Amino acid sequence: MSRYRPLDGLLLLDKPQGLSSNQALQQVRRLFRAEKAGHTGSLDPLATGLLPVCFGEATKIAGLLLGSRKAYETIARLGVTTDTDDADGQPLRERPVPTLDEATFEAALAPLRGRIAQRAPIYSALKQGGEALYARARRGEAVEAPVRKVEVFRLEVLERTAEAVRLHVECGSGTYVRSLVRDLGEALGCGAHVAMLRRLWVEPFRAPRMYTLEELAACAAQGEAALDACLLPLEDGLAGFPQVRLDAEGARRLGQGQRLRAPAGTTEGMAAAYGPDGRCLGLVEIAAGRLAPQRLFRWAAG
Template sequence: MSKKISFRQLDGILLLDKPSGLSSNQALQQARHLFRAAKGGHTGSLDPLATGLLPLCFGEATKIAGLLLGARKAYETTAVLGLTTDSDDADGAPLLERPVPDFDDATLEAALAGLRGPLHQRAPIYSALKQGGEPLYARARRGESIEAPVRDVVVHRFELLERDGLALRLHVECGSGTYVRSLVRDLGETLGCGAHVATLRRLWIEPFNKPRMFTLDELKERAGEGEAALDACLLPLETGLVGFPEATLDADGCRRIGHGQPARPVTEVPAAASGSPVAIFDSARRCLGIGRLGDDGQVEPQRLFRWAVAGS
């Protein structure tokens, strides 16, 4: 019998370099067991085929995971022209093979340009989006007829890095909810030959624009060196809030926030932040949680970390 893992209370953010072939949840569980973290979650799924940055939140950091889902992201992908699949990537079953027309770089650039900016994008049928409480991929695997939803997304960059025969290496920067598989599918349709994703790697997610990622193999090696070596891979949860408006409270303000009451910051918070998430700090620069700036200039607590809650 395998030894039962003794989980521990652990808070922090791990920038995992997810390997291909694992789902995001499988990668999360492997990392969580290595760290023996009692609680963990990931911020935005990567397809099993995909590699690259998957921020994992342990402990109290799970309370800010949702804030990272809407962040800007960057990817590098290889699109193969001439073949469409049911999942829009190389893991799917072939649907249609078509000849690739002899187009020049100007034609390709025009096709890419048409997929930049605000778009109405149809999600892949093999996706984690839910309809009727069930992921679309579960219905697709049963062979059900699916009308994938169309969503508003923003593509900031969609550029050619290299062209090699039928393969296009592309750089993508996009906002929340954007599917690179759908971008590649739509690019192939614009070119008249179809396309699918052969490789996909996530490069960064704001605010982790130059991430130091750790592979599962690196984490296993560090685990063998001891808990301290492993824990050194974690970032403090405050790093996930870089760029958020900050509200610093004095001792009385911290007490009020801890009791669920609004408090007035001792530092000025931009009026533009009114109604938006605000990171709450004490005078020692310890983050207490997330609040909302009211029209009266006071911060209302929304999600507090356990050390900020009175009586915890």
């Protein structure tokens, strides 16, 4: 029996603390014996929570999930900055935490909401000159992290003590919670770093049923049927897209890569095209009354 097998679908993994996203992915891939797998947006080793894993044809929509809105809960430890902006790094500076009232906190949080310019952490996977920043930082090289436009939809205090604050964050693609916490600490005048980070959801999975590695291992011990029952169909990852229904002839022509007349009443933009059997054939672009294939799944060819 082949070690790996063709497998299509989505797994909502509850990534444990201490593993990189790639290490977690490889463990999952071995459990499922999947020929092809990828994840949608890295979580730091310190972080836990939702890491959507795409198997087989679902890897074609991984980039869409990567760019989706996300939510996190984090605990910011006040008074200490680190070189990685989280608890896994080396302390750089310690400062006393002043007495902070609600108005002071709100004044510090307000500039971090909305469309903002954010400097990424030095220890990040962003690349300069083809190499990740963290690799250069670990060699002791001087690193100038880039400033990028990101969007923060919500940034709210859930609970706070004299030396820590628990925050709820909802943000768009490319936002670093570590940078938000770092910048909040500087605005408060005492510095801060991430002590805990958990990803709560990624659109369109707003109320995800996540599986831990331990749960998946227990399912694997029962057999592949029990393990595969943990998967979602890749169509679930396209829930946020408008749907276009095609008849058998339209589905056949789309599978051949042909442009079609868009069904009446469809709006322009990206949409998910479905065949008469209810299965998603792939993503299409609708413009000027025409429907053009963009990213089709292998079964679209029939």
